[in-house]
Amino acid sequence: MTTTYLQAIEKASSYDAAELKKGIDALFRTLQIEKDLRPGMRVLLKPNLLGDYNTYFSVTTNPAVVAAVADWLSAHGITDVTVADSPGGSACRMPGFNFADFYENAGYSFLAQRGVRLNTDSGWRSVPAPKGCVLKDYNILNVIADADYIINMPKLKTHNKTVISFGVKNLFGCVPDIQKPAFHARYPRIADFANMLVELAMTVKPALTVIDAVEIMEHNGPVAGEKRQLGMLFAAKDVFSQDAFLAQLLGVDEEKTDLLRIARGKGLVRAAQVMSGTFKPNETVAPLKLPxxxxxxxxxxxxxxxxxxxxxxxxxxxxxxxxxxxxxxxxxxxxxxxxxxxxxxxxxxxxxxxxxxxxxxxxxxxxxxxxxxxxxxxxxxxxxxxx
Ligand code: SF4
Ligand code: SF4
Known part of the structure; x- marks a missing residue:
């Protein structure tokens, strides 16, 4: 493993489609994403769809960012694109639940008109975790396990259990919704839960993580926090190192976040080589208000x-x-x-x-x-x- 990784950053002051397109184009050009793709690939977009929250609350990944990525893929010949996530709290099993209403309430329905498949299949299978110490396999949604190229698309948030919810935490939604509460029960200590999350991310291995940080959530996230305008998009192929970079940028003490401490302890964190057309090397941002x-x-x-x-x-x-x-x-x-x-x-x-x-x-x-x-x-x- 090389000692550095490429960290792409672009500014985007709003969810305006033209601005997002410019930002995503620049991020993907920096990371040379075009070279990773080939026709016929099944691409999976994994946003944060914790629930069917109105985008106003900044709980979920804004669908405009997902649309900008889907449009970029379509313009580069990728036509098999699916959006999938497991909502929180076994939402899919609740009386009266249906995916059409869920995607509509979350503001995602329009993506179907752009040729994006909105997943409705809760089927899952066991995927081996050869380097796993916590578990030797993880149950993962079929649609994610079967994808050729996974683009992890978190909303940048705080979290009242794991402190931060960036790229690694977002991958917990790869586990079927009904099984997620069992993990909380099995790993009540935050360090054990974080260890499991790091190993899950090593198993899912997203090819790319694009972070919606135009509007973020701080303080008591992931649901009841405060919205803040950060005006940025981040992308990297290394989910662990990107999380550590973001924590540093946002003034989060790594010792307070088991996720980062454990990832670093496993040798998964590298130094960032920052590349940006709009973010200056010496620029700073206000610290994240923690839960x-x-x-x-x-x-x-x-x-x-x-x-x-x-x-x-x-x-x-x-x-x-x-x-x-x-x-x-x-x-x-x-x-x-x-x-x-x-x-x-x-x-x-x-x-x-x-x-x-x-x-x-x-x-x-x-x-x-x-x-x-x-x-x-x-x-x-x-x-x-x-x-
Ligand atoms: S606490 Fe929230 S989820 Fe529970 S019944 Fe009231 S509004 Fe619904
Ligand atoms: S077990 Fe406790 S924390 Fe979990 S859903 Fe029930 S009341 Fe909430």
Whole structure:
């Protein structure tokens, strides 16, 4: 492996189609993507489609960026293009779910008129992970496992479990929706979950990662955070190194993100050779506001961060993240109740209640709540009395 990788950056001040086209053209020219492709290839675009959120909230990859990539592919002779993701919280199994409404609500339907296939197949198969220490194989959506060329297309966000949600975290959506909560239950320690995510990304091996950072989400992402205009597009063929580069650019302490610490520990992070027509080498950006994961009672952030690390090293789970429903903001759609794998949410007629004894802290309920009525609180783990 060479010691550097190519990091392409272009500015895009809005989701205007002409501006995005210019940006994607420049990114792909820098990375010489044309050389990687051949006629007849099945290309898979993997955006962040955590739910059918209105694009206004900046939760999902903006469909205009997906359209710009699809148009570039079409202009370069690639006609077999599919968009696929597993929404959060077993959304596909909820009563009344249908993909046509899902894509319509998420603003993706128009892509079908441009010849892009919008995946409706939840079938999956096991893919070997030869270098896996956590698992020796991963269950991955068929449409992703069968693709010849995977373009990973995350939205740049913060995440209340993994701190950042860039390229590596976005690939968790390759796992079938119904199986995702089981991973949260199996790996409650963030370091174990992050290790699994790194190995999953090594298994999926995206050929390219194009990041929608025109509008990003910071603070309490991935759903209830704050939208911020960053005005940038990023692309690289090395998903691990790009995540590390972005963290550095956005002032995220690598020690706070198990994903980066583990990827670096496995020797997966290289130095960036930045190439850009619009971003100057000495330009800086304001730091990313991180989630309240490091806010526990009145303890200083530095102390919580050190306790997190010490507990992880000792294999302990010191903190848990507990969802809290704001019944005033709740629209009583019952999506959270139907997607809770532990049956921990009850409808008592006038409000919804979470039974904290049953909760496995998977956070699926907060991911499916398009009304953003569920907040996550980090707490010191209570010891359960033996029964
Ligand atoms: S908390 Fe959110 S997902 Fe649950 S019922 Fe209310 S609006 Fe729906
Ligand atoms: S209530 Fe707990 S177990 Fe149920 S979806 Fe929410 S976090 Fe997961």
């Amino acid at each position: 309240d994961i490091f806010t526990v009672n009145s303890l200083p952030e530095k102390v919580v961060s050190l306790l997190h690390m010490a507990a992880d090293k000792a294999g302990e789970l010191l903190f848990t993240q507990t969802p809290c429903i704001n019944n005033k903001a709740c629209a009583r759609c019952l999506r959270c109740l139907h997607s809770c794998p532990a049956g921990a949410i009850a409808d008592n007629g006038s409000s919804l209640e979470i039974d904290t004894r049953k909760c496995i802290h998977c956070l699926c309920c907060s991911e499916v709540c398009t009304h953003r009525a569920i907040r996550i609180k980090t707490e010191i783990k209570k010891r359960r009395k033996p029964t």
